Amino acid sequence: MALTNQEIADIFNNIADMLEIQGENRFKFLSYRRAGETLGELPRDLQAYVDDGTLTDIPGIGKAISDKIKELLETNKLEFYEKLRAQVPESLLEIKAINGVGPKKAKLFWDELGITTVTDLQKAASEGKLRDLAGMGAKSEQKIIDSIQALSRNRGRTPIGNAKQAADAILAELVALPQVEEAVIAGSIRRGRTTIGDVDILAVSDEAEPIMEHFVSMSRVERILGQGPTKSSIELRTGLQVDLRVLPRERFGTALQYFTGSKDHNVKIREIALNKGFSLNEHALRPIDDAGNMLDESHYVYCGTEEDVYEKIGLPWIAPELREDQGEIEAAIEGKLPNLITAEDILSDLHMHTTWSDGTLSIGEMAEAARERGKTHIVITDHSKRSVVANGLDANRLLEQQAEVRAVDAEMGEDFHVLHGVEMDILEDGSMDLPDDVLAQLDFVVASLHFGLTQDRATITMRLLNAINNPHVDCIGHMTGRLIGSRPSADVDFDAVFEAALKTDTVLEINANPARLDLDSQYARRVQQLGIKLAINTDAHSTKMMDMLPYGILTARRAWVEPTHVINTWSFDRLYAWIQSRG
């Protein structure tokens, strides 16, 4: 069994950490870390790039790292890594992951006290053995004790839906303060990442101190990680970290640009700024003269908007969702940024549930709610019978439902249309949960995996291919079945599935539920590149879930998706004509 991209990515991340602990050249270990981050988000298996001879076309992958990837794929092992592991205990990496402990401290504890595990460190700290080490003291020791306790609260990254909710609540509190002129969410929430490491909030004000004071003393704060005149960090009771930055109005553009990230995007933007004769930070563009000296403050160029920042360095504004150093800067230079899809482009929802299965509203109520949200047409797609706990429909109930759908459609008038479909289970043996003659009577069929998600790749792929090759199936719902943070993706041969979808003109869904966001952006980007149609659906079981559409839009925009590739942007007439043409 070949190593997965993520397993190989993890190895490079570990190598980066180990080299850093060893005190290796900074740019060297950063290269490994960058490679690790990149490999974890590729849309195809690494073996496919090896076969194509395109491995070193991936940014940040040069000769040394590509050779190591090949060695890992061929032998499942890496000599370089094994040697490193013999020198640096791997458990040190868990110590380095403790907030406030970096490579230097981890090495110090190891060298001086022989500490290699978090348990060892906790014991040493509680016994007061750390405070006498060079550069340490009682406060540092206590901080480590607190951070180790926090480890159990803080379980990695937070799904964007949860993080956004927490961020909005804090934002509302801040905006209510008299000193706050404006406050916005920046960071990875603004970029629309599916999971969030920490929440970044930027506030505009000339009077930061009372804002900081309020921020760190909010009732939901578990502990204060740092508090300064312009920047503070807190940890919430949920374990989520929130950073607040306060800057005056005239610096809002540079500050928002800086605070939105990503880090890789910003590094490149700052390099471009340098080439244009400016050193860029969150405060201003600072001119540099021909001798390389920075001019004094009177020459600083302040930017009140992000557009200003990009314009001053010769670029068009780049949408936050694109700022991952995935080619967006090159596209901006060439004037080839995509015309990104927006929520206003979406006219329909092609995947939603009602009280006929596990939804909370009737067909009529869902239709009205969709109309209130600016849609012109929907497809009712309740579960099929295999989903017993969801009260899935058998053929008889499904056809019974059709009468009600037709009635509601008639009631809704000429300017709103309700079509009848189903979200049909793709069964574990690869067969469909409803017979062809029943499917043929429906307007639109979404086929989804709900069970047997841990089957091997060949089986999962066979099931998906059977659905795609069924002439009645129009769309594959939430393809990998993942639930972010709680259930991993099914093991799919994406290349095979994409090839079949293209050939049969089957639509692939971006499910907007923030717990799913499936397809994820790296796959959706490839789907668009291949010319396969996309749908962005809410999979709503209630009106509340209809309002989750923005998460699907964010994911699509991160995938560089343009409205022309998404069938939810089509008018009813166009969609209906396409359905008819499929027979």
Added chain:
DNA sequence: GCCGTTTTCGGCCCGACTGTTTTCAGTCG
């Protein structure tokens, strides 16, 4: 270790906060 219409060698973004220091290293983002 990666990368290149200014370079195949010599660069590789920039700052805030903390705690331990008498001016700065470490950590984080």
